[in-house]
Amino acid sequence: MRQLLAHRLLVSLPLILVVSAITFVLLSLTPGNVVASILGPTATRQEYAHLSAQLGLNEAIWTQYWHWLTQLVLHGSFGTSLTGGISIWGEIKSRIGVTLSLVIGSLIVSGVIGIGLGVASAVRGGVLGRAVDVISMAGLAFPNFWLALLLVSALAVSVKLLPATGYISPGQSPLEWLRSLLLPVLSLSFGTLAAIAKQTRESMLDALSRDFVRTLELNGLPRRSIVLKHALRNAAIPVITVMGLLFVGLLSGTVLVESVFALPGLGGLALSATQSHDLPTVQAVAVVFTLIVVVVNLLVDLAYGWLDPRIRRS
Numbered sequence: 001m002r003q004l005l006a007h008r009l010l011v012s013l014p015l016i017l018v019v020s021a022i023t024f025v026l027l028s029l030t031p032g033n034v035v036a037s038i039l040g041p042t043a044t045r046q047e048y049a050h051l052s053a054q055l056g057l058n059e060a061i062w063t064q065y066w067h068w069l070t071q072l073v074l075h076g077s078f079g080t081s082l083t084g085g086i087s088i089w090g091e092i093k094s095r096i097g098v099t100l101s102l103v104i105g106s107l108i109v110s111g112v113i114g115i116g117l118g119v120a121s122a123v124r125g126g127v128l129g130r131a132v133d134v135i136s137m138a139g140l141a142f143p144n145f146w147l148a149l150l151l152v153s154a155l156a157v158s159v160k161l162l163p164a165t166g167y168i169s170p171g172q173s174p175l176e177w178l179r180s181l182l183l184p185v186l187s188l189s190f191g192t193l194a195a196i197a198k199q200t201r202e203s204m205l206d207a208l209s210r211d212f213v214r215t216l217e218l219n220g221l222p223r224r225s226i227v228l229k230h231a232l233r234n235a236a237i238p239v240i241t242v243m244g245l246l247f248v249g250l251l252s253g254t255v256l257v258e259s260v261f262a263l264p265g266l267g268g269l270a271l272s273a274t275q276s277h278d279l280p281t282v283q284a285v286a287v288v289f290t291l292i293v294v295v296v297n298l299l300v301d302l303a304y305g306w307l308d309p310r311i312r313r314s
Helices: 002-029 034-039 045-055 061-075 088-124 126-141 144-158 174-208 211-218 223-261 266-275 279-307 309-313
Strands: none
Touching: 002 061, 002 279, 034 045, 061 279, 088 126, 088 174, 088 223, 088 266, 088 279, 126 174, 144 174, 144 223, 174 223, 211 223, 223 266, 223 279, 266 279
């Protein structure tokens, strides 16, 4: 298990490097530039040229990337935003809690409901099993932003039950914090819930068909204990794997959902920085997202070891 975790950590270093390089190059190739975003269309050519030289945008793309990388490695700094002139790390710290609350909340909701539906449909089958299939197809078909707009129209505009936009920090009011996150979490959770329910059902059906289940039944063990303590544990590894992959998908889904609900998260920061061609800010968000993915993969590996002792001994 230690060797596996060490290997994950070693692989994560070149992964972060590759992601940051690809992000830097791709954004530099998109039309427009940050100078035009700052000065606007009325600036003179001399003003454009002066600001471009001041920001180092006249240098080759790889030289710009090298300056950014050395600043990060040697000084541990993401630098300052080209458009706002503020600390990028300070901006990320103020927003990362919003994004993590949204993603973790969505994964918890979809995990609890999805696993519950998957186990129930595998044990009972029939109508419930077909319902899980329908939910799975609907979850894949409905985009997050469309569901977000539908929920806003139904629960915020028509009924006025929940706030349509905005974010309240848990320090201000835990109850209002939950209310401000409920619609965004539901918007992100539906597709994830469907995928988890489908995977849980298939894994449980496979586990319940194995010989050890029949042996436990013949020994008189209660059906509830067989399902929850033995079959579910054996079915959990594929489900954990899917949940880890879905977590990564939820990170990308926050970009649109945060825009719909006006949440001050990393997704909104990445979107606004991309529109203004603020390369250092986009780079910083990409690196933070990559680090989050690395941490999630490590947690998935630790879950494997907890579920399967054979992995712990390797």
